[in-house]
Amino acid sequence: MDRRPTILDVAARAGVSKSTVSLVLKNSPQIKAETAARVRRAMQEVGYVYNRAAANLRSSSTGLIGLVINDLRNPFFTEFAASFQMALFARGYATVISNSGEDAAMQAAIIHSMIEHGVSALAISPAYGDVTSTFDQLARANVPTVQVLRQVSSRTDKFPFSSFDFVDGGGQAARHLIASGARRIAFVGGLEGRQITAERMSGYLSEMQRIGTEPIVLYGQPSRNAGAELAQQIMREHPQVDAAICFNDLVALGMMNALEREGQRVGEDFRLVGFDDLEESAQSLPPLSSVSCDITSFGEKTASSLLDWLTKGVVPPATHRQSVRLVTRASSGGRGV
CATH class of the missing domain: 3.40.50.2300 (Response regulator)
Known part of the structure; x- marks a missing residue:
C-alpha cells in the first residue's frame, strides 16, 4: 500500500463498518471482545496507526x-x-x-x-x-x-476583562512632569472616543485640574508618523507647550524625532513621557521615559488564569487591573539622567 492506511482499510480487512472501528478505537463497551480483537488484528495487518492527538483536536x-x-x-x-x-x-x-x-x-x-x-x-x-x-x-x-x-x-x-491601571499611569507621568518644572503639558495621540484613550488620559486630566491648568489634548493614530505630525502641530499651534504625555511609545518616538529635527532638545527644551515601555524606548536617543506595563508577566498571568478556568473551573475576576510604574529616563529627566 503506497498511501497511509486509513480507518476504511481497517474496516474492510476486519469485515466491519467504519463506525465499529471507531468504537473500538474509543474502547467502547458496546463492541464484543471478539469483534474488538478482530479489528485490532486488522489494524496490525494493514499497518494502521491511530493518531490520538489529531482525533482529540477533531x-x-x-x-x-x-x-x-x-x-x-x-x-x-x-x-x-x-x-x-x-x-x-x-x-x-x-x-x-x-x-x-x-x-x-x-x-x-x-x-x-x-x-x-x-x-x-x-x-x-x-x-x-x-x-x-x-x-x-x-x-x-x-x-x-x-x-x-x-x-x-x-x-x-x-x-472577564484584564488590563493595566492606565489611569494611575497617566497620573504618575503628569506628576513627574510637573515636578520636573514643565509649565504646559499636553496629552498627545490616541483616537478620540476610545475607552483606552480615555483611560490613559484620565490621570493626566485629573492632575491638570488639581494644579488649575487647562489641559491640551491632541488626538491621533497611535503611530510614529502621527507622533511626528502632532509634534509639528504643537510647535505650530501651541508653542507654549514644553512637555507631553503620549498615548504610547510609538507616538512619543515619532514626536522625539520631529522635535530633534527642529532643534528642540528632548529632555531639556521639551520633556516627553510615553506609555508601554517598549524595549526600543530604553535604546532611543535620548532614552524615552515611559509608563511600564510589564506586558511579559501580564501575558503569562493571562495564560495561567485562562487555563485555571478551563481545567479547574476557576473563573477569573470580572475585572482585573495590573499595576504600572513610571520609568524615568533622559527624555523627561534631563540629558544627565
Whole structure:
C-alpha cells in the first residue's frame, strides 16, 4: 500500500463498518471482545496507526487555545502574544494566533473559524466596532473567553476583562512632569472616543485640574508618523507647550524625532513621557521615559488564569487591573539622567 492506511482499510480487512472501528478505537463497551480483537488484528495487518492527538483536536481541540489580537504590528501586542503563547506551551497547550487588523468584521470571521475548529478557550484583545453578535456566538458556544487590554463587551461576568491601571499611569507621568518644572503639558495621540484613550488620559486630566491648568489634548493614530505630525502641530499651534504625555511609545518616538529635527532638545527644551515601555524606548536617543506595563508577566498571568478556568473551573475576576510604574529616563529627566 503506497498511501497511509486509513480507518476504511481497517474496516474492510476486519469485515466491519467504519463506525465499529471507531468504537473500538474509543474502547467502547458496546463492541464484543471478539469483534474488538478482530479489528485490532486488522489494524496490525494493514499497518494502521491511530493518531490520538489529531482525533482529540477533531473532537474537542483539547490543548488548543485561540488568541485574537487587534494589531500584531504594534510591538506592545506582539510581546503580549509571545509571552502568552510561550506560557501555554510550557503547560502543554498549543496556541493559534490571528490578527484582526482593527477590523471588527474580520475579527468576527476569525472567531467563527476558531469556534468551528474547536478551540478550548480564547483570549481576545478586541478591535472596536459592532461586536455584539461575535460575543453572542462565543456565549452560545460556551468557550471560556477573556478580554485583555481592551474591553468591548460589558458582560464581564461571562467575558472577564484584564488590563493595566492606565489611569494611575497617566497620573504618575503628569506628576513627574510637573515636578520636573514643565509649565504646559499636553496629552498627545490616541483616537478620540476610545475607552483606552480615555483611560490613559484620565490621570493626566485629573492632575491638570488639581494644579488649575487647562489641559491640551491632541488626538491621533497611535503611530510614529502621527507622533511626528502632532509634534509639528504643537510647535505650530501651541508653542507654549514644553512637555507631553503620549498615548504610547510609538507616538512619543515619532514626536522625539520631529522635535530633534527642529532643534528642540528632548529632555531639556521639551520633556516627553510615553506609555508601554517598549524595549526600543530604553535604546532611543535620548532614552524615552515611559509608563511600564510589564506586558511579559501580564501575558503569562493571562495564560495561567485562562487555563485555571478551563481545567479547574476557576473563573477569573470580572475585572482585573495590573499595576504600572513610571520609568524615568533622559527624555523627561534631563540629558544627565
